[in-house]
Amino acid sequence: xxxxxxxxxxxxxxxxxxxxxxxxxxxxxxxxxxxxxxxxxxxxxxxxxxxxxxxxxxxxxxxxxxxxxxxxxxxxxxxxxxxxxxxxxxxxxxxxxxxxxxxxxxxxxxxxxxxxxxxxxxxxxxxxxxxxxxxxxxxxxxxxxxxxxxxxxxxxxxxxxxxxxxxxxxxxxxxxxxxxxxxxxxxxxxxxxxxxxxxxxxxxxxxxxxxxxxxxxxxxxxxxxxxxxxxxxxxxxxxxxxxxxxxxxxxxxxxxxxxxxxxxxxxxxxxxxxxxxxxxxxxxxxxxxxxxxxxxxxxxxxxxxxxxxxxxxxxxxxxxxxxxxxxxxxxxxxxxxxxxxxx
Amino acid sequence: xxxxxxxxxxxxxxxxxxxxxxxxxxxxxxxxxxxxxxxxxxxxxxxxxxxxxxxxxxxxxxxxxxxxxxxxxxxxxxxxxxxxxxxxxxxxxxxxxxxxxxxxxxxxxxxxxxxxxxxxxxxxxxxxxxxxxxxxxxxxxxxxxxxxxxxxxxxxxxxxxxxxxxxxxxxxxxxxxxxxxxxxxxxxxxxxxxxxxxxxxxxxxxxxxxxxxxxxxxxxxxxxxxxxxxxxxxxxxxxxxxxxxxxxxxxxxxxxxxxxxxxxxxxxxxxxxxxxxxxxxxxxxxxxxxxxxxxxxxxxxxxxxxxxxxxxxxxxxxxxxxxxxxx
Numbered sequence: 130x131x132x133x134x135x136x137x138x139x140x141x142x143x144x145x146x147x148x149x150x151x152x153x154x155x156x157x158x159x160x161x162x163x164x165x166x167x168x169x170x171x172x173x174x175x176x177x178x179x180x181x182x183x184x185x186x187x188x189x190x191x192x193x194x195x196x197x198x199x200x201x202x203x204x205x206x207x208x209x210x211x212x213x214x215x216x217x218x219x220x221x222x223x224x225x226x227x228x229x230x231x232x233x234x235x236x237x238x239x240x241x242x243x244x245x246x247x248x249x250x251x252x253x254x255x256x257x258x259x260x261x262x263x264x265x266x267x268x269x270x271x272x273x274x275x276x277x278x279x280x281x282x283x284x285x286x287x288x289x290x291x292x293x294x295x296x297x298x299x300x301x302x303x304x305x306x307x308x309x310x311x312x313x314x315x316x317x318x319x320x321x322x323x324x325x326x327x328x329x330x331x332x333x334x335x336x337x338x339x340x341x342x343x344x345x346x347x348x349x350x351x352x353x354x355x356x357x358x359x360x361x362x363x364x365x366x367x368x369x370x371x372x373x374x375x376x377x378x379x380x381x382x383x384x385x386x387x388x389x390x391x392x393x394x395x396x397x398x399x400x401x402x403x404x405x406x407x408x409x410x411x412x413x414x415x416x417x418x419x420x421x422x423x424x425x426x427x428x429x430x431x432x433x434x435x436x437x438x439x440x441x442x443x444x445x446x447x448x449x450x451x452x453x454x455x456x457x458x459x460x461x462x463x464x465x466x467x468x469x470x471x472x
Numbered sequence: 473x474x475x476x477x478x479x480x481x482x483x484x485x486x487x488x489x490x491x492x493x494x495x496x497x498x499x500x501x502x503x504x505x506x507x508x509x510x511x512x513x514x515x516x517x518x519x520x521x522x523x524x525x526x527x528x529x530x531x532x533x534x535x536x537x538x539x540x541x542x543x544x545x546x547x548x549x550x551x552x553x554x555x556x557x558x559x560x561x562x563x564x565x566x567x568x569x570x571x572x573x574x575x576x577x578x579x580x581x582x583x584x585x586x587x588x589x590x591x592x593x594x595x596x597x598x599x600x601x602x603x604x605x606x607x608x609x610x611x612x613x614x615x616x617x618x619x620x621x622x623x624x625x626x627x628x629x630x631x632x633x634x635x636x637x638x639x640x641x642x643x644x645x646x647x648x649x650x651x652x653x654x655x656x657x658x659x660x661x662x663x664x665x666x667x668x669x670x671x672x673x674x675x676x677x678x679x680x681x682x683x684x685x686x687x688x689x690x691x692x693x694x695x696x697x698x699x700x701x702x703x704x705x706x707x708x709x710x711x712x713x714x715x716x717x718x719x720x721x722x723x724x725x726x727x728x729x730x731x732x733x734x735x736x737x738x739x740x741x742x743x744x745x746x747x748x749x750x751x752x753x754x755x756x757x758x759x760x761x762x763x764x765x766x767x768x769x770x771x772x773x774x775x776x777x778x779x780x781x782x783x784x785x786x787x788x789x790x791x792x793x794x795x796x797x798x799x
Contacts, residue, residue: 198665302670318602
C-alpha cells in the first residue's frame with residue numbers, strides 16, 4: 130500500500146517538474162474563450178426592450194419541440210418517483226411514500242390531538258405481536274396514530290402493519306394510499322402471513338360497527354367480530370397487546386346516519402355529523418380533541434398450542450377477555466379525564 | 473425409450489421447452505404436437521401435426537401417444553391473449569383439453585403437465601394478497617378467456633380423480649414478461665399512453681420466461697400431482713411498472729373503463745374485453761411457496777427484473793437514457 134502511494138507521488142512530481150508551460154497556456158486560452166462566450170451572449174440576448182409577450186412567445190417556441198408524449202411521460206415518471214420508491218415489499222409497503230406523508234400525521238399527533246401514549250414498551254421489541262385496539266372516528270385516524278405512537282415511543286421504533294377494513298382497503302384512491310403506507314386488507318390469510326414473517330400487526334376487531342358508532346354510543350365497545358383475531362394469534366403463537374384509544378370517538382360525532390346515501394356507492398354507512406355534510410369538504414376536518422393511547426401487558430398465548438384456534442369456546446373466552454381489558458382501560462382513562470379538549 | 477409429447481409447440485413456451493428437452497434428453501426423446509409445422513429452430517425433432525378443434529382429434533391424439541410410445545405430456549396449447557373468436561378458443565382450450573386427457577388416459581400416459589394461468593383465480597377485491605392453490609377459482613364469468621382455462625383445469629381434475637395412476641400437474645403461470653415475449657401484457661408496454669383505472673393500483677406479477685421454463689422442467693422431473701402457482705419472487709405495483717417503462721398512465725373512472733374497453737373490443741381495436749379491467753383494478757397475486765416446497769422450483773427473477781429485462785430488449789435506447797438520468 131505504502132509502496133503504491135510512493136510510486137504515485139513520484140510520478141506526479143516528475144510530471145509537474147517536466148512541463149509547467151502548457152498549464153499557463155491553457156489558462157490563457159480558457160480566459161480568451163470565456164471572454165468570447167460573454168461577448169456572444171451579450172449579442173444574442175438583448176438586455177432591454179423585450180416585453181412579457183415576446184418572452185412568452187420565446188418560451189412557447191422553446192418548449193414547443195419538447196411537448197410530446199415521451200417528454201410528458203418522463204415528467205410524469207420523475208414526479209411519480211419523487212413520491213414513490215421503485216421497490217416495495219410484497220404487500221406493497223413503500224417506505225419513501227410513507228416518509229413523505231408522515232409530516233401530516235406528525236402534525237396531527239403532536240399539535241392537533243396532542244397524543245399521550247403510555248405502555249408502548251409492552252410491545253415486544255422483536256417477533257410477531259398483535260395489537261388489538263378499539264375502533265372509532267369514522268375515518269381510520271386512530272390506526273394512523275397507533276402506528277405513530279409505536280414508531281415514536283417504542284425503543285425498537287417498530288413499524289406496525291394495520292389490517293384495514295374492506296370499506297377502506299377497497300375504496301378507490303384510499304386503497305392504494307393505504308397499501309403504500311403498509312396497511313393490508315384484513316383477512317385471516319394476510320394477517321397470518323404478516324405474523325409468520327415476524328411483523329407487528331394491528332387489528333380493530335370492532336370493524337365497521339366501531340368506526341361508524343353513534344356519538345351516544347361512544348366508548349362502549351361493540352362486539353369483537355367472531356373472534357378472528359384470537360384465532361390468528363393462537364395459530365401463529367403471537368402475543369396479544371390490548372390497546373385503548375381515548376379521544377378518537379369524539380373527533381367526528383356521528384349524530385345520525387343516512388345509509389341510503391352510502392350503500393349505493395359501496396359505503397357501509399354515511400355519517401351525519403354537526404359539520405358534515407353541512408360544511409362540505411371542511412366538515413371532513415376532525416375536531417381537535419386530546420387523545421391518549423394506552424397499551425396493556427401482553428397476553429401470551431403460547432401455552433395453548435396451535436390447535437386451540439379450532440376451539441370456539443376458548444376463542445370466545447379469550448376474545449371477551451381482551452375486550453373487557455380494553456373496556457377497563459378506556460373506563461379508567463375516562464374517569465381521570467377532565468376535558469375532552471385538554472385531557 | 474419412452475417419449476415426452478409437447479403440445480402447442482408453435483407457442484413461445486412450447487418451442488423453448490422442446491429445445492431444452494432436446495438439449496437435455498436428445499432429439500429422439502421429444503415429440504412436438506401442433507396444428508402448425510414446427511419452426512426451423514426445431515429441425516430434427518419428431519413432429520405430429522394435429523388440430524385439437526377437429527371432432528376426432530382425441531382419436532388422433534391416442535394414435536400419436538400409442539405410436540410414439542409417450543409416457544409424459546406437456547399440454548401448452550392455450551391462447552395467452554384474449555381471442556375475438558370465442559367459440560374457437562373454447563373448442564381448443566376446453567374441449568381440446570378434454571380430448572387430450574381422454575387420449576392420455578386411454579394410452580396409459582403416466583404424467584400430464586397442464587399449463588394454466590394465475591388469472592384463473594379471478595381478480596377480486598376479496599382476494600387475499602397471496603392466493604394459495606386451494607383458493608377457489610372464480611374468474612369473471614363474462615371473461616371467456618379465463619373461463620375456458622378454468623374448464624380445462626376442471627377436466628384435468630376430473631381425470632386425475634378418475635385415473636389415480638395418471639399424475640396431473642397443473643402449473644398456474646403468472647403473466648409472462650421478458651425478452652422476446654410478445655403477448656397482451658407486453659403490448660400494453662409498447663404504447664406510449666396506457667389507460668389505467670382511476671383510484672386503483674394493484675400489485676401485479678410478471679414472470680420471466682426463464683423461470684417459466686425452469687418450472688416446467690422441475691414439474692417434469694418431480695412428477696408431483698396437483699396445482700402449483702409459478703410466480704416471480706415479488707410483485708410490483710402496476711403504476712410503478714408503467715412509470716419504470718416511461719409510460720404515461722391515463723386514469724379512467726372504472727364504470728367508464730369497463731364500457732370503453734368493451735366498446736373498443738367490439739370495434740376490433742382493443743386488446744381485451746371489458747371484463748379484463750378487473751386485473752387492472754383488483755389483486756390477483758399468487759403465492760409460490762407450494763411449488764418451492766414440492767417441485768423444488770425457486771424463481772430467479774423478481775417482477776421488476778422481468779420488466780427491466782423486457783424493456784432492455786424492446787427499447788435499448790430508452791434504458792440507456794434512463795440509466796444516464798439515474799447516474
